[in-house]
Amino acid sequence: MAPQTWFITGVSSGFGTEMALSALSAGDHVIGTVRSTPSRSKAASSASAVSAIESKGGKILHLDVTDSPACSSVFKEAESIYGQVDVLFAVEGLSESLARETAPHNTRVLLVEPGAFRTNFLSAYVLPKTLGNKYAPVNGVLEKFKGAKGMQPGDPAKAAARIVEAVRGTGMVEGWGKKGSGDGKAMGVGAVGVGQVLRLPLGKDSVERYEVKIEALKGDLEMVREAAVSTDYD
Template identity: 30%
Template sequence: MTGTTGQNADQRTEPTAEQATDRAAATNGRVWLITGANSGFGQALAEAALAAGDTVVAAARRPETLDDLVAAHPDRVLPVRLDVTDPARITAVVADTLLRYGRIDVLVNNAGRGLVGAVEEYTERELRDLMELHFFGPAALTGAVLPHMRARGTGAVVQMSSMGGRLSFPGVGAYSATKFALEGYSEALAQEVAQFGVKVLIVEPGAFRTSFAGQGALAHTTPIAAYDSVVGPVRTGLPAADGKQPGDPVKAAAAILAALDAERTPLRLALGNDAVDALLDHHDAAVKELREWEATGRGTDFDA
Protein backbone atom coordinates (compact mmCIF):
# COMPACT_ATOMS: atom_id res chain seq x y z
CA MET A 1 0.00 0.00 0.00
CA THR A 2 1.25 3.48 -0.77
CA GLY A 3 0.72 6.43 1.50
CA THR A 4 -2.31 8.66 1.06
CA THR A 5 -2.10 12.31 1.98
CA GLY A 6 -4.67 13.86 4.26
CA GLN A 7 -6.18 15.93 1.45
CA ASN A 8 -7.38 12.86 -0.46
CA ALA A 9 -7.84 10.48 2.46
CA ASP A 10 -11.54 10.12 1.66
CA GLN A 11 -11.05 9.41 -2.06
CA ARG A 12 -9.11 6.15 -1.85
CA THR A 13 -9.80 3.29 -4.24
CA GLU A 14 -11.38 0.45 -2.31
CA PRO A 15 -9.52 -2.87 -2.58
CA THR A 16 -11.27 -5.97 -3.81
CA ALA A 17 -11.81 -8.86 -1.41
CA GLU A 18 -8.89 -10.70 -3.03
CA GLN A 19 -6.62 -7.67 -2.68
CA ALA A 20 -7.68 -7.26 0.94
CA THR A 21 -6.76 -10.87 1.67
CA ASP A 22 -3.36 -10.37 0.04
CA ARG A 23 -2.76 -7.17 2.01
CA ALA A 24 -3.78 -8.80 5.29
CA ALA A 25 -1.31 -11.61 4.69
CA ALA A 26 1.44 -9.17 3.73
CA THR A 27 0.90 -6.82 6.70
CA ASN A 28 3.56 -7.45 9.32
CA GLY A 29 3.07 -6.77 13.00
CA ARG A 30 -0.12 -5.48 14.51
CA VAL A 31 -2.72 -3.24 12.91
CA TRP A 32 -3.66 -0.30 15.12
CA LEU A 33 -6.66 2.02 14.82
CA ILE A 34 -5.87 5.17 16.81
CA THR A 35 -8.22 8.12 17.19
CA GLY A 36 -6.78 11.58 17.74
CA ALA A 37 -3.55 10.32 16.19
CA ASN A 38 -2.36 13.75 15.11
CA SER A 39 -1.22 14.99 18.53
CA GLY A 40 -0.44 14.12 22.14
CA PHE A 41 -0.77 10.54 23.29
CA GLY A 42 -2.31 9.50 19.97
CA GLN A 43 0.70 10.70 18.01
CA ALA A 44 3.15 9.19 20.52
CA LEU A 45 1.39 5.83 20.35
CA ALA A 46 1.30 5.91 16.56
CA GLU A 47 5.04 6.59 16.43
CA ALA A 48 5.77 3.86 18.99
CA ALA A 49 3.67 1.33 17.07
CA LEU A 50 5.42 2.25 13.83
CA ALA A 51 8.82 1.93 15.49
CA ALA A 52 7.81 -1.58 16.52
CA GLY A 53 7.12 -2.45 12.87
CA ASP A 54 3.34 -2.22 13.10
CA THR A 55 0.77 -0.60 10.82
CA VAL A 56 -1.32 2.36 11.96
CA VAL A 57 -4.71 3.55 10.77
CA ALA A 58 -4.38 7.12 12.04
CA ALA A 59 -7.71 8.83 12.59
CA ALA A 60 -8.25 12.56 13.00
CA ARG A 61 -10.95 15.08 12.22
CA ARG A 62 -8.46 16.81 9.91
CA PRO A 63 -6.35 14.08 8.28
CA GLU A 64 -4.13 16.65 6.57
CA THR A 65 -2.52 17.16 9.99
CA LEU A 66 -1.13 13.64 9.62
CA ASP A 67 0.87 14.37 6.45
CA ASP A 68 4.25 14.34 8.20
CA LEU A 69 3.53 10.97 9.78
CA VAL A 70 2.43 9.57 6.42
CA ALA A 71 5.51 10.96 4.68
CA ALA A 72 7.79 9.30 7.24
CA HIS A 73 6.03 5.91 6.95
CA PRO A 74 4.26 5.88 3.58
CA ASP A 75 3.66 2.12 3.52
CA ARG A 76 2.45 1.71 7.09
CA VAL A 77 0.25 4.69 7.88
CA LEU A 78 -3.28 5.11 6.57
CA PRO A 79 -4.77 8.53 7.45
CA VAL A 80 -8.54 8.60 7.81
CA ARG A 81 -11.02 11.34 8.51
CA LEU A 82 -12.98 10.55 11.64
CA ASP A 83 -15.11 12.51 14.05
CA VAL A 84 -15.87 9.99 16.79
CA THR A 85 -19.24 11.61 17.42
CA ASP A 86 -20.36 10.50 13.93
CA PRO A 87 -21.69 6.90 14.19
CA ALA A 88 -21.95 6.40 10.43
CA ARG A 89 -18.35 7.43 9.94
CA ILE A 90 -17.24 5.06 12.71
CA THR A 91 -18.94 2.16 10.92
CA ALA A 92 -17.32 3.13 7.62
CA VAL A 93 -13.80 3.50 9.04
CA VAL A 94 -13.90 0.15 10.84
CA ALA A 95 -15.31 -1.60 7.76
CA ASP A 96 -12.68 0.01 5.52
CA THR A 97 -9.87 -0.97 7.87
CA LEU A 98 -11.03 -4.59 8.00
CA LEU A 99 -11.38 -4.68 4.22
CA ARG A 100 -7.90 -3.30 3.69
CA TYR A 101 -5.96 -5.18 6.35
CA GLY A 102 -8.19 -8.06 7.34
CA ARG A 103 -7.92 -7.26 11.04
CA ILE A 104 -7.72 -4.67 13.79
CA ASP A 105 -5.36 -5.84 16.52
CA VAL A 106 -5.42 -2.75 18.75
CA LEU A 107 -8.07 -0.04 19.05
CA VAL A 108 -6.98 3.10 20.89
CA ASN A 109 -9.80 5.44 21.92
CA ASN A 110 -7.77 8.60 22.43
CA ALA A 111 -9.65 11.53 20.89
CA GLY A 112 -10.74 14.07 23.46
CA ARG A 113 -10.50 17.56 24.93
CA GLY A 114 -10.70 19.37 28.24
CA LEU A 115 -13.45 21.49 29.73
CA VAL A 116 -12.96 23.61 32.84
CA GLY A 117 -15.78 25.02 34.93
CA ALA A 118 -17.84 24.63 38.08
CA VAL A 119 -20.74 22.18 37.95
CA GLU A 120 -23.24 25.04 38.12
CA GLU A 121 -21.57 26.71 35.15
CA TYR A 122 -21.92 23.87 32.64
CA THR A 123 -24.72 24.06 30.11
CA GLU A 124 -26.57 20.89 29.19
CA ARG A 125 -25.15 21.16 25.66
CA GLU A 126 -21.58 21.31 26.96
CA LEU A 127 -22.16 18.23 29.12
CA ARG A 128 -23.80 16.26 26.33
CA ASP A 129 -21.14 17.20 23.75
CA LEU A 130 -18.34 16.10 26.06
CA MET A 131 -20.09 12.83 26.83
CA GLU A 132 -20.54 12.18 23.11
CA LEU A 133 -16.81 12.68 22.57
CA HIS A 134 -15.43 10.82 25.59
CA PHE A 135 -18.02 8.09 26.12
CA PHE A 136 -20.50 7.44 23.32
CA GLY A 137 -17.86 7.74 20.60
CA PRO A 138 -15.45 5.26 22.23
CA ALA A 139 -18.38 2.97 23.04
CA ALA A 140 -19.46 2.97 19.39
CA LEU A 141 -15.92 2.28 18.16
CA THR A 142 -15.44 -0.49 20.71
CA GLY A 143 -18.75 -2.05 19.73
CA ALA A 144 -17.78 -1.88 16.05
CA VAL A 145 -14.48 -3.78 16.49
CA LEU A 146 -15.54 -6.31 19.14
CA PRO A 147 -17.33 -8.81 16.87
CA HIS A 148 -14.18 -9.05 14.76
CA MET A 149 -11.82 -9.38 17.75
CA ARG A 150 -14.11 -11.91 19.41
CA ALA A 151 -14.26 -14.01 16.24
CA ARG A 152 -10.46 -14.00 15.91
CA GLY A 153 -9.95 -14.72 19.60
CA THR A 154 -7.46 -11.88 20.04
CA GLY A 155 -7.22 -8.11 20.22
CA ALA A 156 -6.85 -5.21 22.59
CA VAL A 157 -8.90 -2.10 23.39
CA VAL A 158 -6.99 0.80 24.93
CA GLN A 159 -9.18 3.41 26.62
CA MET A 160 -7.33 6.66 27.19
CA SER A 161 -8.85 7.88 30.44
CA SER A 162 -7.14 10.03 33.08
CA MET A 163 -6.40 10.04 36.77
CA GLY A 164 -9.60 12.12 36.60
CA GLY A 165 -11.37 8.89 35.70
CA ARG A 166 -11.07 7.73 39.32
CA LEU A 167 -11.00 10.99 41.27
CA SER A 168 -12.13 14.54 40.72
CA PHE A 169 -11.62 18.07 42.00
CA PRO A 170 -13.19 21.52 41.50
CA GLY A 171 -13.40 22.70 37.93
CA VAL A 172 -13.22 19.33 36.17
CA GLY A 173 -16.52 17.73 37.13
CA ALA A 174 -17.79 17.31 33.57
CA TYR A 175 -14.48 15.95 32.30
CA SER A 176 -14.27 13.48 35.18
CA ALA A 177 -17.89 12.43 34.70
CA THR A 178 -17.16 11.33 31.13
CA LYS A 179 -14.03 9.45 32.17
CA PHE A 180 -15.79 7.82 35.15
CA ALA A 181 -18.42 6.57 32.69
CA LEU A 182 -15.79 5.22 30.31
CA GLU A 183 -13.98 3.42 33.12
CA GLY A 184 -17.13 1.77 34.49
CA TYR A 185 -18.06 0.61 31.00
CA SER A 186 -14.54 -0.68 30.38
CA GLU A 187 -14.24 -2.52 33.70
CA ALA A 188 -17.32 -4.57 32.84
CA LEU A 189 -16.13 -4.99 29.24
CA ALA A 190 -12.78 -6.42 30.38
CA GLN A 191 -14.51 -9.17 32.34
CA GLU A 192 -16.88 -9.95 29.47
CA VAL A 193 -14.29 -10.31 26.72
CA ALA A 194 -11.41 -11.94 28.61
CA GLN A 195 -12.85 -15.34 27.71
CA PHE A 196 -12.33 -14.48 24.02
CA GLY A 197 -8.68 -13.50 24.39
CA VAL A 198 -9.43 -9.78 24.11
CA LYS A 199 -7.61 -7.38 26.45
CA VAL A 200 -8.89 -4.08 27.82
CA LEU A 201 -6.42 -1.50 29.14
CA ILE A 202 -7.58 1.71 30.85
CA VAL A 203 -4.81 4.32 30.83
CA GLU A 204 -4.88 6.97 33.57
CA PRO A 205 -2.30 9.69 32.88
CA GLY A 206 -1.54 12.66 35.07
CA ALA A 207 -0.10 15.86 33.62
CA PHE A 208 1.80 15.13 30.41
CA ARG A 209 3.39 17.48 27.91
CA THR A 210 0.68 17.21 25.27
CA SER A 211 -1.54 19.85 23.66
CA PHE A 212 -4.40 19.06 26.09
CA ALA A 213 -4.05 22.30 28.07
CA GLY A 214 -2.71 24.40 25.23
CA GLN A 215 -4.07 27.66 23.91
CA GLY A 216 -7.35 27.00 22.14
CA ALA A 217 -7.38 23.30 23.09
CA LEU A 218 -8.95 23.70 26.54
CA ALA A 219 -12.57 24.86 26.64
CA HIS A 220 -13.95 26.97 29.49
CA THR A 221 -17.46 27.58 30.77
CA THR A 222 -18.83 31.06 31.34
CA PRO A 223 -17.59 31.86 34.87
CA ILE A 224 -19.81 32.53 37.87
CA ALA A 225 -17.90 34.83 40.24
CA ALA A 226 -19.01 32.89 43.34
CA TYR A 227 -16.78 29.99 42.27
CA ASP A 228 -13.66 32.01 41.47
CA SER A 229 -11.87 30.97 44.66
CA VAL A 230 -12.03 27.23 43.87
CA VAL A 231 -12.28 27.08 40.08
CA GLY A 232 -10.21 30.16 39.24
CA PRO A 233 -6.86 28.52 40.06
CA VAL A 234 -7.71 25.58 37.79
CA ARG A 235 -8.92 27.86 35.00
CA THR A 236 -5.63 29.75 34.98
CA GLY A 237 -3.30 27.01 36.20
CA LEU A 238 -3.89 24.44 33.48
CA PRO A 239 -3.02 26.75 30.54
CA ALA A 240 -0.12 28.26 32.49
CA ALA A 241 1.39 24.78 32.97
CA ASP A 242 1.21 23.91 29.28
CA GLY A 243 4.62 22.87 28.02
CA LYS A 244 5.92 22.45 31.57
CA GLN A 245 4.09 19.25 32.53
CA PRO A 246 6.36 16.57 34.01
CA GLY A 247 5.04 13.67 31.94
CA ASP A 248 6.80 12.55 28.75
CA PRO A 249 4.32 11.23 26.13
CA VAL A 250 7.05 9.11 24.48
CA LYS A 251 7.70 7.28 27.76
CA ALA A 252 3.95 6.94 28.28
CA ALA A 253 3.56 5.28 24.87
CA ALA A 254 6.40 2.87 25.67
CA ALA A 255 4.70 1.99 28.98
CA ILE A 256 1.40 1.32 27.20
CA LEU A 257 3.07 -0.99 24.66
CA ALA A 258 4.84 -2.81 27.50
CA ALA A 259 1.53 -3.28 29.32
CA LEU A 260 -0.15 -4.64 26.20
CA ASP A 261 2.72 -7.07 25.62
CA ALA A 262 2.73 -8.30 29.23
CA GLU A 263 1.42 -11.79 29.93
CA ARG A 264 -0.99 -10.22 32.42
CA THR A 265 -2.01 -6.84 31.08
CA PRO A 266 -3.32 -4.65 33.92
CA LEU A 267 -6.86 -3.37 33.79
CA ARG A 268 -5.67 0.10 34.79
CA LEU A 269 -2.32 1.76 34.15
CA ALA A 270 -1.63 5.00 36.03
CA LEU A 271 1.07 7.08 34.34
CA GLY A 272 3.16 9.82 35.93
CA ASN A 273 4.28 10.38 39.50
CA ASP A 274 1.45 12.85 40.04
CA ALA A 275 -1.17 10.31 38.94
CA VAL A 276 0.29 7.47 41.00
CA ASP A 277 0.57 9.65 44.12
CA ALA A 278 -2.92 11.12 43.73
CA LEU A 279 -4.54 7.72 43.13
CA LEU A 280 -2.79 6.13 46.09
CA ASP A 281 -3.89 9.00 48.35
CA HIS A 282 -7.43 8.79 46.99
CA HIS A 283 -7.53 5.03 47.56
CA ASP A 284 -6.30 5.38 51.15
CA ALA A 285 -8.85 8.11 51.91
CA ALA A 286 -11.67 6.04 50.39
CA VAL A 287 -10.72 2.99 52.47
CA LYS A 288 -10.50 5.11 55.64
CA GLU A 289 -13.96 6.59 55.06
CA LEU A 290 -15.44 3.19 54.24
CA ARG A 291 -14.07 1.73 57.49
CA GLU A 292 -15.38 4.69 59.51
CA TRP A 293 -18.89 4.15 58.17
CA GLU A 294 -18.73 0.37 57.81
CA ALA A 295 -20.95 -0.37 60.80
CA THR A 296 -23.61 2.06 59.58
CA GLY A 297 -23.56 0.53 56.13
CA ARG A 298 -23.75 -3.03 57.44
CA GLY A 299 -26.68 -2.14 59.67
CA THR A 300 -29.14 -1.47 56.84
CA ASP A 301 -30.13 -5.06 55.92
CA PHE A 302 -33.39 -6.63 57.09
CA ASP A 303 -33.01 -8.34 60.47
CA ALA A 304 -32.49 -12.08 60.14
Protein backbone atom coordinates (compact mmCIF):
# COMPACT_ATOMS: atom_id res chain seq x y z
CA MET A 1 0.00 0.00 0.00
CA ALA A 2 1.06 3.61 -0.54
CA PRO A 3 2.84 5.30 2.37
CA GLN A 4 0.58 7.14 4.78
CA THR A 5 1.54 10.35 6.55
CA TRP A 6 1.30 10.33 10.34
CA PHE A 7 1.14 13.40 12.57
CA ILE A 8 2.20 12.26 16.05
CA THR A 9 2.32 14.52 19.09
CA GLY A 10 4.83 14.06 21.89
CA VAL A 11 7.39 11.93 20.06
CA SER A 12 10.19 12.70 22.52
CA SER A 13 9.26 9.82 24.84
CA GLY A 14 7.00 6.88 25.58
CA PHE A 15 4.29 5.83 23.16
CA GLY A 16 4.96 8.85 20.95
CA THR A 17 8.52 7.69 20.25
CA GLU A 18 7.52 4.09 19.65
CA MET A 19 4.62 5.07 17.39
CA ALA A 20 6.89 7.23 15.25
CA LEU A 21 9.54 4.52 14.90
CA SER A 22 6.98 1.82 14.19
CA ALA A 23 5.23 3.86 11.49
CA LEU A 24 8.56 4.71 9.87
CA SER A 25 9.60 1.04 9.93
CA ALA A 26 6.33 0.21 8.14
CA GLY A 27 7.35 2.54 5.32
CA ASP A 28 5.10 5.47 6.25
CA HIS A 29 5.94 9.15 6.60
CA VAL A 30 6.04 10.64 10.11
CA ILE A 31 5.80 14.22 11.28
CA GLY A 32 6.31 14.34 15.03
CA THR A 33 6.05 17.17 17.52
CA VAL A 34 8.10 17.92 20.62
CA ARG A 35 8.03 20.74 23.13
CA SER A 36 10.53 23.45 22.32
CA THR A 37 12.16 23.28 25.75
CA PRO A 38 12.03 19.88 27.47
CA SER A 39 12.88 19.74 31.15
CA ARG A 40 16.54 19.23 32.09
CA SER A 41 15.83 15.73 33.38
CA LYS A 42 14.33 14.73 30.03
CA ALA A 43 16.59 16.68 27.69
CA ALA A 44 19.01 13.82 26.98
CA SER A 45 16.35 11.16 26.40
CA SER A 46 14.32 13.59 24.31
CA ALA A 47 17.31 14.38 22.09
CA SER A 48 18.01 10.66 21.67
CA ALA A 49 14.42 9.96 20.62
CA VAL A 50 14.39 12.85 18.16
CA SER A 51 17.72 11.70 16.68
CA ALA A 52 16.40 8.14 16.23
CA ILE A 53 13.26 9.40 14.50
CA GLU A 54 15.11 11.79 12.20
CA SER A 55 17.66 9.11 11.28
CA LYS A 56 14.78 7.04 9.89
CA GLY A 57 13.41 9.95 7.86
CA GLY A 58 10.95 11.45 10.33
CA LYS A 59 10.31 15.19 10.46
CA ILE A 60 10.20 17.07 13.76
CA LEU A 61 8.18 20.21 14.56
CA HIS A 62 8.01 22.12 17.83
CA LEU A 63 4.61 22.38 19.49
CA ASP A 64 3.10 23.01 22.89
CA VAL A 65 -0.27 21.25 22.64
CA THR A 66 -1.73 23.59 25.29
CA ASP A 67 -1.29 26.51 22.86
CA SER A 68 -4.42 26.32 20.69
CA PRO A 69 -3.41 28.91 18.06
CA ALA A 70 -0.04 27.20 17.66
CA CYS A 71 -1.71 23.83 17.14
CA SER A 72 -3.53 25.11 14.08
CA SER A 73 -0.47 26.73 12.49
CA VAL A 74 1.79 23.74 13.19
CA PHE A 75 -0.75 21.33 11.71
CA LYS A 76 -0.92 23.44 8.55
CA GLU A 77 2.88 23.35 8.41
CA ALA A 78 2.76 19.57 8.77
CA GLU A 79 0.27 19.26 5.92
CA SER A 80 2.56 21.25 3.65
CA ILE A 81 5.46 18.79 4.09
CA TYR A 82 3.86 15.85 2.28
CA GLY A 83 0.72 17.53 0.97
CA GLN A 84 -1.63 15.95 3.50
CA VAL A 85 -1.91 14.18 6.85
CA ASP A 86 -3.57 10.76 6.79
CA VAL A 87 -3.28 9.68 10.43
CA LEU A 88 -3.34 11.76 13.61
CA PHE A 89 -2.04 10.06 16.76
CA ALA A 90 -2.43 11.94 20.02
CA VAL A 91 -2.47 10.78 23.62
CA GLU A 92 -5.80 12.35 24.49
CA GLY A 93 -9.04 11.32 26.11
CA LEU A 94 -11.55 11.17 23.27
CA SER A 95 -15.15 9.90 23.33
CA GLU A 96 -16.78 7.51 20.91
CA SER A 97 -19.12 10.32 19.79
CA LEU A 98 -16.14 11.70 17.88
CA ALA A 99 -16.23 8.67 15.59
CA ARG A 100 -19.84 9.35 14.64
CA GLU A 101 -19.19 13.06 14.14
CA THR A 102 -16.25 12.50 11.81
CA ALA A 103 -17.55 9.46 9.88
CA PRO A 104 -19.40 11.57 7.25
CA HIS A 105 -16.07 13.23 6.44
CA ASN A 106 -14.40 9.85 5.83
CA THR A 107 -12.33 10.29 8.99
CA ARG A 108 -11.88 7.09 10.98
CA VAL A 109 -11.38 6.95 14.73
CA LEU A 110 -9.63 4.27 16.77
CA LEU A 111 -9.77 4.56 20.56
CA VAL A 112 -6.66 2.83 21.91
CA GLU A 113 -7.04 1.79 25.55
CA PRO A 114 -3.71 0.48 26.85
CA GLY A 115 -3.03 -1.29 30.09
CA ALA A 116 0.20 -0.77 32.03
CA PHE A 117 3.10 -0.25 29.63
CA ARG A 118 6.72 0.42 30.51
CA THR A 119 6.88 4.11 29.54
CA ASN A 120 7.78 7.15 31.62
CA PHE A 121 4.13 7.67 32.60
CA LEU A 122 4.61 6.61 36.23
CA SER A 123 7.51 9.02 36.69
CA ALA A 124 6.01 11.99 34.87
CA TYR A 125 3.53 13.16 37.48
CA VAL A 126 4.42 15.95 39.92
CA LEU A 127 3.47 15.61 43.58
CA PRO A 128 2.60 18.48 45.95
CA LYS A 129 4.64 18.66 49.15
CA THR A 130 1.78 17.07 51.08
CA LEU A 131 -1.62 15.67 50.20
CA GLY A 132 -2.87 15.32 53.75
CA ASN A 133 -4.82 12.45 55.33
CA LYS A 134 -8.07 13.38 53.59
CA TYR A 135 -6.46 12.32 50.32
CA ALA A 136 -5.54 8.88 51.60
CA PRO A 137 -7.06 7.06 48.58
CA VAL A 138 -4.95 9.21 46.25
CA ASN A 139 -1.86 8.52 48.34
CA GLY A 140 -2.56 4.81 48.07
CA VAL A 141 -2.77 4.96 44.27
CA LEU A 142 0.44 6.98 44.03
CA GLU A 143 2.25 4.47 46.25
CA LYS A 144 1.14 1.72 43.88
CA PHE A 145 2.51 3.78 41.01
CA LYS A 146 5.89 3.98 42.73
CA GLY A 147 5.96 0.24 43.25
CA ALA A 148 4.98 -0.50 39.66
CA LYS A 149 7.53 1.81 38.03
CA GLY A 150 9.74 -0.19 35.72
CA MET A 151 7.70 -3.35 36.34
CA GLN A 152 4.81 -2.72 33.95
CA PRO A 153 4.17 -5.83 31.83
CA GLY A 154 3.44 -4.02 28.57
CA ASP A 155 6.06 -3.52 25.85
CA PRO A 156 5.38 -0.11 24.22
CA ALA A 157 7.18 -1.11 21.02
CA LYS A 158 4.79 -4.04 20.54
CA ALA A 159 1.82 -1.81 21.32
CA ALA A 160 2.96 0.72 18.73
CA ALA A 161 3.32 -2.07 16.16
CA ARG A 162 -0.25 -3.25 16.79
CA ILE A 163 -1.60 0.29 16.42
CA VAL A 164 0.22 0.83 13.13
CA GLU A 165 -1.08 -2.53 11.88
CA ALA A 166 -4.61 -1.55 12.90
CA VAL A 167 -4.40 1.67 10.93
CA ARG A 168 -2.85 0.01 7.88
CA GLY A 169 -4.96 -3.17 8.04
CA THR A 170 -1.87 -5.39 8.04
CA GLY A 171 -0.10 -7.91 10.25
CA MET A 172 -2.07 -9.32 13.17
CA VAL A 173 -5.16 -7.25 12.34
CA GLU A 174 -5.39 -8.34 8.72
CA GLY A 175 -8.72 -10.07 8.29
CA TRP A 176 -10.65 -8.03 10.85
CA GLY A 177 -12.88 -6.94 7.98
CA LYS A 178 -13.75 -10.58 7.24
CA LYS A 179 -14.60 -11.34 10.86
CA GLY A 180 -17.00 -8.42 11.15
CA SER A 181 -17.33 -6.39 14.30
CA GLY A 182 -19.24 -3.89 16.31
CA ASP A 183 -19.30 -0.11 16.42
CA GLY A 184 -16.89 0.60 13.57
CA LYS A 185 -18.80 -1.53 11.07
CA ALA A 186 -22.13 -0.09 12.17
CA MET A 187 -20.83 3.39 11.41
CA GLY A 188 -19.53 2.35 8.02
CA VAL A 189 -16.24 4.20 8.43
CA GLY A 190 -13.91 1.79 6.69
CA ALA A 191 -13.18 -1.72 5.47
CA VAL A 192 -10.36 -3.19 7.53
CA GLY A 193 -8.59 -2.35 10.78
CA VAL A 194 -9.65 1.03 12.09
CA GLY A 195 -12.89 0.95 10.13
CA GLN A 196 -13.92 -2.35 11.69
CA VAL A 197 -13.45 -1.62 15.38
CA LEU A 198 -13.83 1.48 17.49
CA ARG A 199 -11.82 0.36 20.52
CA LEU A 200 -8.46 -1.36 20.66
CA PRO A 201 -7.50 -2.62 24.13
CA LEU A 202 -3.80 -3.38 24.45
CA GLY A 203 -2.29 -5.57 27.13
CA LYS A 204 -3.65 -8.56 29.03
CA ASP A 205 -4.59 -6.30 31.95
CA SER A 206 -6.64 -4.06 29.64
CA VAL A 207 -8.47 -7.06 28.19
CA GLU A 208 -9.22 -8.36 31.68
CA ARG A 209 -10.70 -4.98 32.68
CA TYR A 210 -12.81 -5.04 29.52
CA GLU A 211 -14.15 -8.49 30.41
CA VAL A 212 -14.96 -7.46 33.99
CA LYS A 213 -16.76 -4.33 32.79
CA ILE A 214 -18.72 -6.22 30.12
CA GLU A 215 -19.94 -8.75 32.69
CA ALA A 216 -20.90 -5.93 35.07
CA LEU A 217 -22.85 -4.18 32.32
CA LYS A 218 -24.63 -7.42 31.43
CA GLY A 219 -25.59 -7.87 35.08
CA ASP A 220 -26.94 -4.33 35.35
CA LEU A 221 -28.92 -4.72 32.12
CA GLU A 222 -30.57 -7.97 33.17
CA MET A 223 -31.48 -6.49 36.56
CA VAL A 224 -33.19 -3.42 35.11
CA ARG A 225 -34.43 -4.82 31.79
CA GLU A 226 -38.12 -5.00 32.70
CA ALA A 227 -38.17 -1.43 34.00
CA ALA A 228 -36.03 -0.17 31.13
CA VAL A 229 -38.35 -1.43 28.38
CA SER A 230 -41.53 -0.26 30.15
CA THR A 231 -41.13 3.43 29.31
CA ASP A 232 -42.32 3.63 25.67
CA TYR A 233 -45.77 4.92 24.72
CA ASP A 234 -48.45 2.22 24.73
